[in-house]
Amino acid sequence: MSRRPAHVTSGPYAPPVPARELSVVSADGARLHVEVHGPEGAPAVVLAHGWTCSTAFWAAQIHALAADHRVIAYDQRGHGRSPASRACGTDALADDLEAVLLATLAPGEKAVVAGHSMGGMTVMAASTRPAFRAHTAAVLLCSTGSSRLVAESTVLPLRPGRLRTWLTRHVLGSRAPLGPVTPAALRIMKYATMGAGSSPHMVEACARIVHACPRGSRHAWSQVLDLLDLDQAVRELDVPTAVVVGTADRLTPPRHARSLVAALPQCVGLTELPGLGHMTPVEAPELVTGRIRELVTTYVVPSPTESPAGVPAQTARTPQTAQTARTAQTARTAQTARTAQTARTAQTAQIKEGA
DSSP: OOOOOSSOSSSTTSOOOOSEEEEEEOTTSOEEEEEEESOTTSOEEEEEOOTTOOGGGGHHHHHHHTTTSEEEEEOOTTSTTSOOOSOOSHHHHHHHHHHHHHHHSOTTOOEEEEEETHHHHHHHHTTTOHHHHHHEEEEEEESOOSBOHHHHOOSSOSOSSHHHHHHHHHHHTOOSOOOSOOHHHHHHHHHHHSOTTOOHHHHHHHHHHHHTSOHHHHHHHHHHHHTOBOHHHHHTOOSOEEEEEETTOSSSOHHHHHHHHHHOTTEEEEEEETTOOSOHHHHSHHHHHHHHHHHHHHHOEEEEEEOTTSOEEEEOOOHHHHHHHHHHHHHHHHHHHHHHHHHHHHHHHHHHTTO
C-alpha cells in the first residue's frame, strides 16, 4: 500500500520546492530535516511548526516570503522527515532550534524566528540559549502558550474543572491512529483546531499534515505539552516579540496570549483575530506573513556590503531607522491588505462557481 500524501499537492498550501535541503544534527545526535527557500544573502526568517505538523504547515508563508527572504523551515524531531528520538522535552526542542540556527546562519547573522503552537514553545524554551540570543533579532509567537495547556483547553465543551482536564488529557494524548482524511475527519479537524469560517481547502491542508504525523510521536509530545511550564522562560525572552492568536482558538485560547504579553520583556504587539482558531498561519496567511515582514523590516537590516565570508553583514536598528521602517511598512501593509482582499473576493467567486 502506498503511503498517504503528507500534504496537499496543489493550491496555496502546497509546499514549494526548497532551494536546498540539509540534515542538521542536534546536541544528542538527533537528525533534523531542514529546508532553505529563497535567495542566499537575503534577510533570514526561521520557521518552527507546531505539534503534529511539519514544514508543510508554513507553505503559504514560504511562498510569499521566499521571493525576497531566505526562509529556513525545519521538521521538529518525530515530525515530518525528522526521525523520532528517545529525548522528548523542552530541552530537546531548544537544542534543535539552536542546532538549526548554527547550521544555517552565518556568525553574527540575525533572523526573525516565528513559532506556531509547539514551535512557539520551542522559542520560549530556547530563550536563554547562547545561539538563540546571538542569532535572533525578533520573534513572532502564533497561537501558543507557556503552561496549563490541558487545563485551559476548550476543545471539549465542558465546564472547567478536573473532569474536563482529565478528558482533554486523554483525548489529546490518545494513541489511536487518526486514519485517512475522510469527511468526518475534516469536520473534527475544523471543530477542534480552526474557526467556523475556515474554507474547505484550509481544513484539508491542515488535516493532511496532522494525519501524517506518526501516532507514537503525537502521543509522546502530547505528554510534554501536558506538563509544560515555560512561564519563567517567557520572562527571559528578551527580544522584540509580537503575538498573534485567534479568538476562537480552542487549543490555546486567547488568555494564553494575553499572559504572554504581560510577561514578555519586549512585547511589540498583540493581534487577536476574530473568529479564527488555532491554525492562524493557515487561516490568516496574509496577516501572519505581514507580521513576519514587519519584524524583518524593523529589526533586521541587510547591508549592501559583504563580509569577507561573502555573507551580507547586518546592522542593528536605531530608533530613527526603526521608525522610518515602520512608516514604510505601514504603507506596504495597507497595499498588501488591499491586494489580499481583492484575491479573497476573486477566490469567493470561484468557490461559488464551483472552481
